[in-house]
Amino acid sequence: MDPVRPESDPARPESDPVRPGAADGVIATRGLTKRYRGGQLAVDGLDLTVPAGSVFGFLGPNGSGKTTTIRMLMGLIEPTSGTARVLGLPMPRAARTVLPQVGALIEGPALYGHLSGRDNLLRLDAADPTADPRTRGARVAAALERVGLAAAAGKRAKAYSLGMKQRLGLAAALLRPRRLLVLDEPTNGLDPQGMREIRTLIRELAADGTTVFLSSHLLDEIEQVCTHVAVMARGRLLAQGAMADLAAGARDRLVVTTPDPAEAARVLKEQGAADVTADGDKVTGEPPDRDLAEVNAALVAAGVRVRGFTLRRASLEDSFVALTGEGFDVAR
Numbered sequence: 300m301d302p303v304r305p306e307s308d309p310a311r312p313e314s315d316p317v318r319p320g321a322a323d324g325v326i327a328t329r330g331l332t333k334r335y336r337g338g339q340l341a342v343d344g345l346d347l348t349v350p351a352g353s354v355f356g357f358l359g360p361n362g363s364g365k366t367t368t369i370r371m372l373m374g375l376i377e378p379t380s381g382t383a384r385v386l387g388l389p390m391p392r393a394a395r396t397v398l399p400q401v402g403a404l405i406e407g408p409a410l411y412g413h414l415s416g417r418d419n420l421l422r423l424d425a426a427d428p429t430a431d432p433r434t435r436g437a438r439v440a441a442a443l444e445r446v447g448l449a450a451a452a453g454k455r456a457k458a459y460s461l462g463m464k465q466r467l468g469l470a471a472a473l474l475r476p477r478r479l480l481v482l483d484e485p486t487n488g489l490d491p492q493g494m495r496e497i498r499t500l501i502r503e504l505a506a507d508g509t510t511v512f513l514s515s516h517l518l519d520e521i522e523q524v525c526t527h528v529a530v531m532a533r534g535r536l537l538a539q540g541a542m543a544d545l546a547a548g549a550r551d552r553l554v555v556t557t558p559d560p561a562e563a564a565r566v567l568k569e570q571g572a573a574d575v576t577a578d579g580d581k582v583t584g585e586p587p588d589r590d591l592a593e594v595n596a597a598l599v600a601a602g603v604r605v606r607g608f609t610l611r612r613a614s615l616e617d618s619f620v621a622l623t624g625e626g627f628d629v630a631r
């Protein structure tokens with residue numbers, strides 16, 4: 300089933316378990332497919348390539364197959380067909396080599412509520428046979444510091460807010476150096492402040508060189524923190540690539556704010572704008588290939604009361620629509 304070469308193949312440097320190369324990406328899947336026993340095709344022929352050093356957004360609505368993919372990548376479930384390599388090694392076969400180098404936060408961290416944040420981490424660290432007990436205290440203190448929990452380290456975990464629990468989960472993932480962090484919907488259930496804090500932390504981790512694989516159903520979130528993105532819908536990969544390349548697939552939009560939307564729409568079409576739509580007092584369209592000052596003047600000359608006239612940069616959502624012809628809110 301698995302056509303990859305043996306792990307010890309010297310011709311393939313990324314097979315070195317200590318320092319696998321990233322020629323194929325930190326994560327690479329080929330035709331990865333999962334059909335659950337009930338017959339549900341959750342992931343369908345996925346070819347995913349996650350470049351080293353990227354913050355890779357794995358975007359898709361609920362039920363699109365993100366968690367199933369992550370569970371296959373982490374060796375928690377077997378694919379029905381296809382292959383998955385993580386850090387250059389085949390999963391789940393090389394799980395014992397790969398997983399210690401991967402920090403994962405999947406479906407909320409498992410914590411002991413009656414223990415303090417610090418004691419939770421001490422306990423987790425003690426469960427790691429490769430962790431030196433002499434440096435345990437320092438390691439735990441550094442991880443708590445990293446996620447901004449140093450001041451709350453002595454508090455029982457059950458008294459933590461959801462955001463603090465997520466951060467403690469991240470601290471646990473950071474107890475040892477990781478080459479890859481896999482975060483499944485890490486901001487789910489958090490308030491805006493908690494979301495911002497987690498995003499900032501993700502950016503900092505990425506700046507340190509860790510590759511971050513971040514699943515989310517939030518377009519905004521992916522747009523704000525990710526360098527690369529893959530878009531899933533109904534178990535299939537719709538698009539993947541560098542965020543900038545994906546954005547290049549969608550054109551900027553001209554946005555006119557006016558109390559006269561119907562007239563504005565007519566003039567914009569006349570001026571050569573394509574795909575003109577009106578929504579309330581906003582009329583948007585693809586800008587025509589001419590001096591926009593002339594377009595503005597034409598609106599005013601036609602008696603349109605122009606209250607705003609701006610060019611909005613293409614968003615990830617625009618790219619998504621341009622690439623797929625579908626809205627993001629894909630119904631299942």
Ligand SMILES: Nc1ncnc2c1ncn2[C@@H]1O[C@H](COP(=O)(O)OP(=O)(O)OP(=O)(O)O)[C@@H](O)[C@H]1O
Binds near residue numbers: 336337360362364365
């Ligand atoms: N253990 C299972 N047995 C059968 N079907 C499952 C199982 N787990 C998930 N599914 C189905 O597989 C599909 C993909 O689910 P998955 O959880 O991977 O999606 P997701 O994108 O992670 O969504 P969410 O964010 O809601 O978890 C869904 O239709 C789901 O109902």
